[in-house]
Amino acid sequence: MTDDGILVVSEDACRELVGRKDAFDAVEAVFAAMARGDAYNFPVIREAIGYADALYGFKSGFDRAGLALGLKSGGYWPGNAAKGLTNHQSTVFLFDPDTGRLKALVGGNYLTAVRTAAASSVSIAHLARPDARVLGMVGAGHQSAFQLRAAAEQRSFEKVVAWNFHPEMLPALGKVAAEIGLPFEAVERERLGAEADVIITITSAFEPLMMRDWIKPGTHIACMGTDTKGKQEVDAALVAAATVFTDEVAQSISIGEAQHAVAQGLKAEADITPIGAVINGAHPGRNSEAEITLFDGTGVGLQDLAVASVAADLAKAGGRAQVVRL
Known part of the structure; x- marks a missing residue:
């Protein structure tokens, strides 16, 4: 008061x-x-x-x-x-x-909306390669515009490639990219994975939309849509292959993107790091140019x-x- x-x-x-x-x-x-x-x-x-x-x-x-x-x-x-x-x-x-x-x-x-976008942009600031130039967007709903604007401020991106289950929604996201001066192209998911240095997934999917074999070395992925038991945006094998960071480990393994890899025994809870540890300097974050990093943004109160x-x-x-x- x-x-x-x-x-x-x-x-x-x-x-x-x-x-x-x-x-x-x-x-x-x-x-x-x-x-x-x-x-x-x-x-x-x-x-x-x-x-x-x-x-x-x-x-x-x-x-x-x-x-x-x-x-x-x-x-x-x-x-x-x-x-x-x-x-x-x-x-x-x-x-x-x-x-x-x-x-x-x-x-x-x-x-x-703005705090969810801030979480992914914090992960990009601390985990993405400094030379990241192509931003990949998986999802084109209401939240995607916030995500795109926030991400674009963290690296010197030169292009945006995007995919959405309903492709008719992509032009609206393309207008946002144009407003901030970035070329925009709608592509298939395999090409998105092959080109993007940073990928943001912001969907309500209950099945993997991005597969391990599509992701190139050195990519940073921010999975921002999975916040409920059963939801999933990326292949469990991709989570297993990545160095995983999150907002809160307990949520990551129960309702977040890591839930499936952990349930299948592909990832251990101990292998998931709070991103705050990177911010505080207790964890180095990215260890190499080829490392795939993944931020599991479950959303916390x-x-x-x-x-x-x-x-x-x-x-x-x-x-x-x-x-x-x-």
């Missing part, structure tokens, strides 16, 4: 105030805090509610370094698009860690709290937050 009420930060305010650099810095810092043991996520609750085909749940945690305490509540309503609404709906609740009192309510839809805290601070400082007194 502020001195005179609870802050309410709208979606519009978040969109106008929180930029990609803000999100990158917040996510990088919270990954580092997690690896140091200064921040931890609480168990995730996610359930089908038996109405409107919706999934609903909570992600929460506490960052002692950033003093962010709270939760993100929301989920996925597949019928929203027909109503002119975003399918993913969420709100972040921030609490004062000194008193437990509610401090802020922050719109979570834009922030979820602490990411949401970190960017929501930034939004609340900026909104308060800029007079963009409503104040509610209870």
